[in-house]
Structures are given as C-alpha cells and as structure tokens.
Ligand SMILES: [Zn+2]
C-alpha cells in the first residue's frame with residue numbers, strides 16, 4: 001500500500017488529468033514501441049555491406065546515448081533549468097512524487113503516461129537529435145554510419161522506455177522476474193528515494209556513467225548480513241539537497 005502522501009498526490013494528479021487520457025495507457029505503450037521499432041527496421045533496411053570501421057558507430061552510439069541519458073537525468077530532470085523547466089516538472093515534481101521507493105508500481109494502465117515519455121518526445125528524439133546527427137554522418141562519413149546511428153539511437157531510446165516501464169510494473173510481473181531487470185529495477189528503486197534521487201543512480205538503463213562518475217548507489221549489507229534500506233557508498237552525498245533541487 002503506498003504511503004499516504006503518495007496516495008494523496010496520485011489522487012490529485014488523476015483528478016487533474018484531461019478526460020480521455022485515462023484509458024490510453026496501453027495505446028501509448030504500443031505507439032512508443034511500434035514507432036521506435038519501425039524507425040529501427042527502416043534504418044537497418046537501408047544498411048548494406050557494412051565495413052568494420054562503419055560498424056564501430058554502434059558501440060560509439062551506445063556509449064554516447066548512455067552519457068546523454070546520464071547527463072540529462074542528472075541535469076535538467078533533477079535541476080531546474082529555465083529553458084528545460086518542463087523536464088524538471090515532469091520528472092522531479094511529478095514522476096518522483098507519483099512513484100517513490102515505497103510505491104514503485106503503476107496501479108492501472110492509466111498511470112503509464114507518468115512513466116513513458118509523451119509521444120511527441122519520440123518525434124523530438126527522432127527529428128531533433130537522431131536526424132541532425134545522422135545527416136552529419138551522411139555528410140562527413142558514409143550512409144551506412146548514418147543509418148546505423150539512427151538504428152542504435154532508436155534502439156537505445158526504446159530500451160530506456162521498456163526498462164523504465166518494467167521498473168514501474170507491479171512486483172512479480174512476468175517481465176520483472178528476469179534477473180537483469182530485477183537488478184536494474186533495484187537500482188532505480190533506490191533512485192526513487194526522495195533523499196537520494198538528486199545524487200545517485202541516474203542511468204535508467206545500464207549504469208556505466210554512474211560507475212564512471214562515482215554516483216552508483218547500492219543497498220548496504222549490514223553487520224547481521226541482511227540488506228539495509230538505502231545507504232550509499234558516498235554517505236555525505238546522500239543527504240537531501242538544501243538548494244530546493246530534490247523535490248517540491
Ligand atoms: Zn522511475
């Protein structure tokens with residue numbers, strides 16, 4: 001059972017939602033999945049006879065996407081920036097108050113919109129990020145590198161959406177039984193502790209940049225061998241921020 005402050009926030013949020021958006025959770029999920037898969041399939045269909053050097057764009061794009069995921073989440077999603085205030089409002093003020101480490105699961109499909117990016121974000125990712133970089137690669141490298149970049153970037157975006165979606169499904173759902181999803185979900189659950197969210201576990205997918213920048217947060221094994229809730233490797237960083245950038 002979610003704690004009272006989460007129940008109160010969910011009730012208020014649902015009451016303020018536009019009519020018609022309540023039943024569209026699965027449609028939202030299917031649209032995100034199919035549109036991303038269509039973009040990946042189309043990009044891959046344009047690739048032919050890849051040379052080894054061209055194939056390197058795949059791991060390079062993966063690492064770049066991991067860095068972007070980390071920096072955007074650690075930056076404007078958790079620190080209010082004037083031009084990107086919408087990200088802070090959607091993420092820190094809404095997503096993190098709707099789901100806390102004590103109440104991670106959606107109640108109904110209508111809650112999916114608090115987890116998934118809005119469909120327009122898919123167009124922003126496709127048109128605003130993937131397309132310009134792809135055009136640059138077309139111009140300075142080869143068509144194969146451009147299409148491989150699009151395919152990898154969109155696959156990464158969809159992996160982000162699917163994993164984050166899995167973290168917010170009810171415990172025991174089929175997909176959450178996978179050991180990999182379970183391990184990643186634990187990390188994200190720690191991130192949803194309001195006192196830790198502005199300090200650790202900013203990677204939603206694979207925690208490469210958290211490891212690189214020293215922001216990995218883990219449960220600590222206590223003296224009696226049991227798991228103790230929410231202690232961090234770097235304890236001084238785990239205090240809630242006093243600059244008003246943790247939560248409203
Ligand atoms: Zn989340």
Ligand SMILES: [Zn+2]
Pocket residue numbers: 073077078091096191197
């Ligand atoms: Zn967050």
